[in-house]
Amino acid sequence: MDTGEVDQGQYDGRGDVLAVGTAGMLVDWDTFRRLDGFDPHLGPFGDGLEFSRRVRLAGYRVMVAPHAVVYHKMAGYFGLRGPDGGRPARSARSFDPTGRDADANGKLEPNPKRSFAARRTAQLHNWMVAAPWWQFIFLPLAVLVLGALRVLWRIITKEPKLAAGEVKSTLVTVFRPFAAWQSRLRRARQSKISPRTLRPLQAKSSQIRQAKTTARRVAKDQRRPQIPDGVARRNFYTEKSLDRTLVWSVAAALILVALVGWRFAIGGVSGGALANLPASNRDFWNDLISGWIPAGLGYGSTVGAADPLGLEVASLGQVAGLVGVKGAVVLAVLLFATLPLAWLSAWWASGVLTDSRTLRALAALSWTLSPNLLVSMGLGQLPVWILAVSVPLFVGSLARGTGMPVTRTVMGEIEPVTVSVHSAAIIQVGIAALTGFLTVSASVIMVIPVVLLVGLAMLKGVANPLYVGAQAETRASTFSRIPARLRLKAVHALIVLSPAVLLALPTAMRTVSSPAQWSLWLSSLSVPLPVSMPNWWDLLTAWPLDVAATALPIALPGWQILAFLPLGLLLLTVVVGVIIPGRSTGAHWSLLFALGGVVTAWLASSTPVSVSGADAVCAWGGPGLAVFHAGLITSALFSMGRLELTMPVEIANWSNRSAKAVVAAALLIPVLGATPVLVNQFAAPADSGFNALKTFREASLxxxxxxxxxxxxxxxxxxxxxxxxxxxxxxxxxxxxxxWRDTTFEASPYLKLKNYRNVTGSRxxxxxxxxxxxxxxxxxxxxxxxxxxxxxxxxxxxxxxxxxxxxxxxxxxxxxxxxxxxxxxxxxxxxxxxxxxxSATASLARIAPAQWKGGHPSWPTGEVKAQALNVRGGKARVPEGPAGRLLALSERADSSFTVRFNGKIIDPVETGQWNALYQLPPSSGTVTITYAYLPHQLWGAVLLVSLLIALAAALPLRRVSEVRL
Structure with a gap:
């Protein structure tokens, strides 16, 4: 202390630190001038760190006084000041994903993301300056690689503007090397002690990890609903716990139902309309990338000829084959998982329309125990299995992507409290894009409802009250579920639509160029399986076949009435709900989708798309019935909103209690409707008319x-x-x-229709x-x-x-x-x-001496025999032979094949044969056979990019949810 200075604790707790910020920094003027001041290449960020390091290395001390008080507005850090000292540019303001970057008075809200690019640039510059000489040589390359990884990470975490900041800071640092070089020279010139003396002052990696962990924990706690009302908070978490118990209990019961009913499939499943998965081999991936379809004599030069769903499940089978799991077992797992996953997805999707537990359970059970799904499971119609899961997920995520919240009304200390949880829109948009892609993969006709739903989601107030006075007449306890301001953003709509539309584009182009192939829109992945054509009543009750013509080993009394009961009552409920004036047009829009679905199912059930023996086989109506059933359920949920089933039981009147009791009793209806199918599936699956699956046996090949x-x-x-x-x-x-017979390649709609047209003579x-x-x-x-x-x-x-x-x-x-x-x-x-x-004459590639007539070769068919080649990975070793010999491929001729002999491309010999012939030189060498269809690869690359964007959006990283009371 100086002479006469009063001890007020102003020096207590002082300690040496690595660096201090320039705001509130006290520095001796002579020392400041001797060290040439702050680094001119740094702005307002990072200059204190760089200057403090030079102060330390010059032999001075950097200390902090903890009790000193300095007021710092941090306008630059929070993006409230632009480069010229004024407000930031308009393009640099909108970082809030909700678009609310200003308060009610128009004042710009603080947001540190606006200054991210400048701070990251300063951080990289300090790294370049402080690194040892042996690291400095490789730092530009390291900064580039790290920058690319950080850009990818920012995209995955749904921070595109920060990704742009990463790009800017990386390029500025790498392409401004002289700035770092000058700073390093100035630092070396002013240093008097070794840089190693700074190590004790630097933060350890464990401390950094601990700080990040703490920040993540705090962010997670902030996402939890903060409910001030103690009673409401306790009731809210009690209701959530009851929901979880119900959901997982029913899911476990459905798994048990699937295991018992289809117990013969535990070791693997095949038969019916279920296509087998190709055996595991590396040629599958080459064919997938190149566009070649290894079915029959091969097919190529056609974009999207292979069924997308077939490729997806076949890829899953190839991955499972790496660990020794057979494709038939993969299909069995999908079969057993269909019912519980359909229940979980339907329960999740219904949460945006109602928070009534009984109503959500009724909707989810109706969807899960649908006749369409149960019959499709028994007959092996894989696309319907997929749609049972993907359709609810798509609809639910699309609704959440527009901003629709999931609400819960619970009783508080005095009055009901409604808690609304708004999910992160970008994550829901990513889920909608992926599930929309999966939906169109199952059936290309599903692109129509997908596009229509996205279009409706972009409109404001589509499902708003029909009459303006309806909201005014609504009591305060009634909560509107679809505010007028909610809609899907254009960018989000593009993310959702891109994968689905790109997937359907080849079919659209094919049917435009060849209208005779229009039935491809109705066909789906399946082995041709003749079934009885349903009538209109069957379709209106979601049965994809003729119920009256179906034989059952155990025919329960009145089983047909039970079979028609669930969808019949649901249809009646929807009609009544639409006729009675209500507050929402959502029921009407949903009914229109349902009508479109049942018409699609009728059209599919009456359109032949393949042949089985001497019988023409029509398309399966299951995809259309899935849209029909989903539309009915959604319409019913909209209509039942007027029953006020969400009213807490403490204040519910007799009408609310009666409505809840009726809905609870209705839970038995889907179970009763599924009884005829499940009883026969449990007792005699091999004899049931609703089942065509069987145990997979290796002896089938x-x-x-x-x-x-x-x-x-x-x-x-x-x-x-x-x-x-x-x-x-x-x-x-x-x-x-x-x-294996009847693989996913042979079961594709394109090949089935081609075979059907060959048989009928229309092609x-x-x-x-x-x-x-x-x-x-x-x-x-x-x-x-x-x-x-x-x-x-x-x-x-x-x-x-x-x-x-x-x-x-x-x-x-x-x-x-x-x-x-x-x-x-x-x-x-x-x-x-x-x-x-x-047996030595057959092979994928064969060589033989040519027979030339009139300057044109022909493949030998007389006494001269061809020599078979062993082809591994597209390569074959060729021995010496006579001049003019030919190489023949046992594949359909295609201009996209490339044959190389010792690395040199060989042009095919034009002979007009069904396969291609190539003239080989007499010397020995290696023949390389490759296939690449460029349009298929370009289409696949664009589709893959759109899927990666959707996947990045769907990953639940840096998730932001907003809770409102």
Whole structure:
């Protein structure tokens, strides 16, 4: 203390620190001038840290007086001051995701995010200045890499403006190296002690982690509803606990129902309309990226020909195959998870329309135990399984994305208290984009309701009261669920629509260029399965087949009445709710969607899209019925809002109590309606007309055939099924198997429609289809001189005839037994199997000496035999041979194939054949075969980017929720 100075504690607690800020800094003027002042390359941020470091290294001390009081407005930090000292520019103000950046008086609210770019630039500059020399050399590259990662992280955390700040600060730091160099030289010139002396003053990494953990914990606590009323707070959390108990108890019960009813599928499931997943192999990913469809003789140069849902579940099967889980088990898991996931998603979605526990449970049970879903589960209609989960999630997240809150009305100390929780809009928008994509993947026609719903969400007041006076007549205890100001932002609508619209774009372009393929809009992923066509009453009660024509082993008395009861009562409720004047147009809009869904289901059920034996198979009406049922439930929830079921029981009158009792009793209706299906599923699933699934058996594909398919020669099997046709004739259906029979590739709508049009004669078969028909005719004709070569050129090494005792099948077996190029190898549950006697001739790629006539080569079909090549990863080793020899691919000719010999591209020889031929040089070498269809890859890249944006938006990071009382 100085002489005469009074001890008032002004020096108590002083201590050395690494740095202090320039606001309130006291520095000796001579020292300030000796150290050349603050760094001119730094603005108002980071200058105190850089100057304090130089002060320390120059031999001075940096101290802090804790009891000193300095008032600092921090206008620059909170973005209240622009670069010129005035207000910030308009473009730099809007960081609030709700758009409320100013108070009621128009005064700009403090927000530190506005100054982020300047602070981050100063931080990087200080890093460049303080780093050791050996690190400084690599720092620009490190800053670039770190900047890219931080930009990605800011996008994931839904902070796009901060991502722009990251880009700006990174580029300024990297492309302004002389600024850091000058600062480092000045620091080195003024330093008198080693920089190591600063280490004890620096914060440790553990302290930084602890500070971040504390900040996250505080933010999490702030997101919790803060309810001042103690009674209301206690009741609120009690209600939430009851909801959780109910939800998870019902979900567990539904899992048990699925396990018992479909117990035969525990080890794997197949059959019905359920397509098998391709076996695990690395060629799947190459085909997925390139656009090649490995079905039949191959398909390419077509965008979106493979079914999106088929690719998604097949990709899931490939990932599961890495840990030894078979595709049939993956399908079984999806089957068992459908009911509980449908219940959970429907419960979650209904929360934006009502907070009545019984009403939400009734809506969710009606959706989960829908006849459409139960029958689709039994028959293996996978798209409806997916829609049962994705449709409620899409609708619920889209509603929350517009700003609709989830409310809860509980009794407080004196009066009811309504707690409204507003979810982060961007997260809900991301969920809507992903679930909308999944919805359109299941059925491309679903893009229409998806687009319409997004369009309605962008309009203000779509579901507002019908009459202006309705709100004025509403009592204070009635809470309006859809305020007029709520709507979906244009940017959010673009995020939601991009994946779904891009997914449906190829189908739209295909039907515009070829109107005869319009039925692709109604078809979905499934193996052709003939079912009885439903009538209008079946469709209006959400049954996708003819209930009267369905046989049940256990026919309960009046089971058809029970089957029609749930949807019949729901339809009646909706009609009454729409007729009686109400306060919301939401019921009317929902009914319009429901009518569109039932019309779509009728159109699908009467439109043939595939063929099974001699029968034309119509599209499955399940997707349309899903829209129909969802529209009815939503309309009913809107209409029931007038019953005031959310009124706390403490103040509810007799009408409220009676309405709650009726809704609680109605919970039994969906259960009773599902009883006929579930009882037969529990007791005799194999005999039920509502079930076509069965246990997956490895014997469905003989081991010899499976080994040949997975070999380097990629051998194929020709399956011949004999069926009765009209006019006492016999029909032989032929199909090429590259993998398990009826995989997701063969079950795609594009390939099913192509086969149907070939059979009906509405389409002229191409060269590959004609060759297959000719080869099948040769097989049915018995032993011919060219039969072996005809099969080998298709890479067919096996022929399978399923077991049957009819005379036509017996005659076919005898014919194949007498064919010289064939030899019977086994008879299994899959049928009788033959293979080529000279099995060395079949392969994906073969070479043979050419036969040239008139300057044009032709593939040898005489005494000269082709040599099979082993192809691994698209590469094959070719031995020496004669000049002019040809390489033949057993794939449909396509200009997107590229063949290289020792790295040099070889052009195909134009011969007009169904497959491509390539002339090889006589020397030995390596042949590389690749396929890449650029339009498919560009479309896939754009689609992938839109999905990544949606995924980044959906991740629950830096979530912001607002609670209002």
């Amino acid at each position: 003989p081991a010899t055939v499976a080994q040949g398919q997975s070999s380097p020669r990629h051998l194929r099997a020709l399956n011949l099924e004999v069926a009765s046709a009209p006019h006492q004739s016999t029909l032989v259906t032929a199909s090429l198997w590259r993998d 002229t078969p191409d060269a590959a289809d004609a060759v297959l028909q000719t080869t099948v005719a040769a097989v049915l004709g018995g032993s011919t001189p060219k039969l072996g070569e005809q099969l080998a050129q298709l890479n067919v090494n096996f022929i399978i005839v399923p077991p049957s005792r009819d005379a036509a099948t017996t005659a076919l077996v005898n014919t194949l037994d007498s064919a010289a190029p064939l030899e019977r190898i086994t008879t299994t549950e899959a049928g009788t199997v033959w293979r080529l006697a000279d």
